Amino acid sequence: xxxxxxxxxxxKRFGATPALKDVSLHVQGGEILALIGENGAGKSTLMKVxxxxxRPDAGQMELAGxxxxxxxxxxxxxxxxxxIYQELxxxxxxxxxxxxxxxxxxxxxxxxxxxxxRRRVRQVLEQLGHPNLRPETPVRExxxxxxxxxxxxxxxxxxxxxxxxxxxxxxxxxxDAQRLFDVIRRLAQxxxxxxxxxxxxxxxxHLCTRYTVLRDGEVAGSGNxxxxxxxxxxxxxxxxxxEDLFPRVPHKPGTEVLxxxxxxxxxxPVDINLSVRRGEIFGIAxxxxxxxxELLRCIFALDPVRQGQVxxxxxxxxxxxxxxxxxxLGLVSEDRKGEGLAQACSINDNLTNSRxxxxxxxxxxxxxxxxxxxxxxxxxxxxxxxxxxQAVQTLSGGNQQKVAIARVMHQDADIFLLDEPTRGIxxxxxxxxxxxxxxxxxxxxxxxxxxxxxxxxxxxxDRVGVMARGQLREVRAARDWTEExxxxxxxSS
Numbered sequence: 001x002x003x004x005x006x007x008x009x010x011x012k013r014f015g016a017t018p019a020l021k022d023v024s025l026h027v028q029g030g031e032i033l034a035l036i037g038e039n040g041a042g043k044s045t046l047m048k049v050x051x052x053x054x055r056p057d058a059g060q061m062e063l064a065g066x067x068x069x070x071x072x073x074x075x076x077x078x079x080x081x082x083x084i085y086q087e088l089x090x091x092x093x094x095x096x097x098x099x100x101x102x103x104x105x106x107x108x109x110x111x112x113x114x115x116x117x118r119r120r121v122r123q124v125l126e127q128l129g130h131p132n133l134r135p136e137t138p139v140r141e142x143x144x145x146x147x148x149x150x151x152x153x154x155x156x157x158x159x160x161x162x163x164x165x166x167x168x169x170x171x172x173x174x175x176d177a178q179r180l181f182d183v184i185r186r187l188a189q190x191x192x193x194x195x196x197x198x199x200x201x202x203x204x205x206h207l208c209t210r211y212t213v214l215r216d217g218e219v220a221g222s223g224n225x226x227x228x229x230x231x232x233x234x235x236x237x238x239x240x241x242x243e244d245l246f247p248r249v250p251h252k253p254g255t256e257v258l259x260x261x262x263x264x265x266x267x268x269p270v271d272i273n274l275s276v277r278r279g280e281i282f283g284i285a286x287x288x289x290x291x292x293x294e295l296l297r298c299i300f301a302l303d304p305v306r307q308g309q310v311x312x313x314x315x316x317x318x319x320x321x322x323x324x325x326x327x328x329l330g331l332v333s334e335d336r337k338g339e340g341l342a343q344a345c346s347i348n349d350n351l352t353n354s355r356x357x358x359x360x361x362x363x364x365x366x367x368x369x370x371x372x373x374x375x376x377x378x379x380x381x382x383x384x385x386x387x388x389x390q391a392v393q394t395l396s397g398g399n400q401q402k403v404a405i406a407r408v409m410h411q412d413a414d415i416f417l418l419d420e421p422t423r424g425i426x427x428x429x430x431x432x433x434x435x436x437x438x439x440x441x442x443x444x445x446x447x448x449x450x451x452x453x454x455x456x457x458x459x460x461x462d463r464v465g466v467m468a469r470g471q472l473r474e475v476r477a478a479r480d481w482t483e484e485x486x487x488x489x490x491x492s493s
Contacts, residue, residue, distance in 0.1 A: 002065060004029040004193040005162050010059030012045055019045040020217045027162060027193040034204040035197045037214035038237050038426035039396030043197055047164050051083045052076035064161055082155030086167035088147050090139050097121045097135035100153050124153045128183050145176030152183060162193040167424055181207055199426050201230050213237055238428040245431055246459035249438025253280035253462055257446050258415055263308035268294040268470035281437055281447040283461035285454055285486050291470035292450045293334060296417045300324050300331040330413030332404045334420040340404050343393035347385055348374040350392050350403050355411045377406040398429030415446045434460050454483045466490050
């Protein structure tokens with residue numbers, strides 16, 4: 001049986017750097033294929049070739065038995081290839097109907113046929129199992145999960161034959177993710193070919209039938225998922241045996257260094273009392289919307305505090321981010337793109353601009369010393385980049401996250417507030433970040449670690465607290481929790 005999509009010996013270079021080397025990939029109609037690899041392995045480049053954003057230097061593609069060579073993303077969509085990106089591309093102020101039909105409006109002599117449009121939109125929403133969504137509803141009023149349904153609906157409106165899902169669950173609750181899996185299965189049952197990209201191996205095993213692993217721009221392995229161990233897949237991804245996905249560096253928590261007393265924000269958090277010790281990794285679990293991010297933002301003085309205190313050792317620092325930085329706090333935001341990093345600026349500037357004192361004398365900056373320091377941090381954290389002047393936006397997600405963490409280390413912070421630091425990065429880089437957290441704790445630094453991935457919290461942290469509806473419900477030693485107990489506490493009323 002000939003495949004629905006065939007990519008044969010595809011190669012792509014950017015200058016002297018080979019991004020793809022003779023990559024072949026095949027997808028059958030009705031199949032869900034997992035595309036796996038570390039950040040920078042070539043997955044995004046391969047999908048940009050497929051979606052018409054890049055033209056390959058060599059290789060051939062076929063779609064539904066016909067030659068396929070899109071010159072741009074619009075041509076790819078018209079041909080039947082749709083991309084569902086991790087960061088949704090929707091117009092928030094337009095309705096569901098207008099988003100679904102943007103560029104494909106139904107009209108007669110320039111006059112929109114609203115009746116015909118709305119009927120088609122309702123058909124698509126019903127096909128996706130969401131007939132409850134009203135076509136006239138503005139997209140900004142929808143949950144992230146519902147917005148994802150709208151994005152998928154755009155693909156169906158254009159009669160997609162192949163749909164690519166790129167890290168679709170990274171911002172979804174567990175319930176929304178399960179509903180998304182149901183939709184993807186329905187699409188596959190309708191004969192659509194699915195390429196599914198994710199760093200969550202348990203999610204891939206739950207959903208997909210076959211896998212292809214990319215490493216350094218080449219196919220490292222492929223086959224049926226049945227009978228393949230996670231360690232085998234990880235070994236293919238990183239090119240070496242990874243015996244411990246959750247490395248622990250010995251460390252011993254000491255005296256109290258951060259104390260929250262009846263801390264409440266304008267909405268969340270609500271009346272938080274917490275003591276965190278020097279050299280401790282303290283995890284915060286909870287569902288999306290539980291108030292975890294708001295808690296870190298209140299601690300760092302990014303969000304206003306309605307009542308309560310944040311005490312750092314014996315200090316009560318002013319409620320400004322600069323005062324909290326001087327007191328020894330450093331925040332790594334969950335939103336790398338929006339506020340965690342200055343995407344258009346260099347690695348050098350992102351790393352060092354929040355603490356310029358070491359390179360300043362009489363009001364002048366020693367740019368050579370500043371660049372050299374950035375290079376040192378890049379080597380310490382093994383940030384893969386051409387040089388310190390490379391723009392952060394050109395790095396893989398994992399390397400961007402290392403830059404964000406290095407910035408807080410460069411600030412000489414004593415307390416690291418890490419909000420979803422491993423979201424959207426590969427398992428190899430995750431292991432490096434876990435090890436780095438352990439090394440920081442061994443050096444006497446304090447880590448407050450927010451994550452939606454309960455497995456990593458229980459494996460990496462000393463204690464874990466669970467938040468729900470803005471409240472810190474319960475704190476226990478990590479060894480005293482199970483994943484089921486964490487979820488039960490998170491959803492309790």
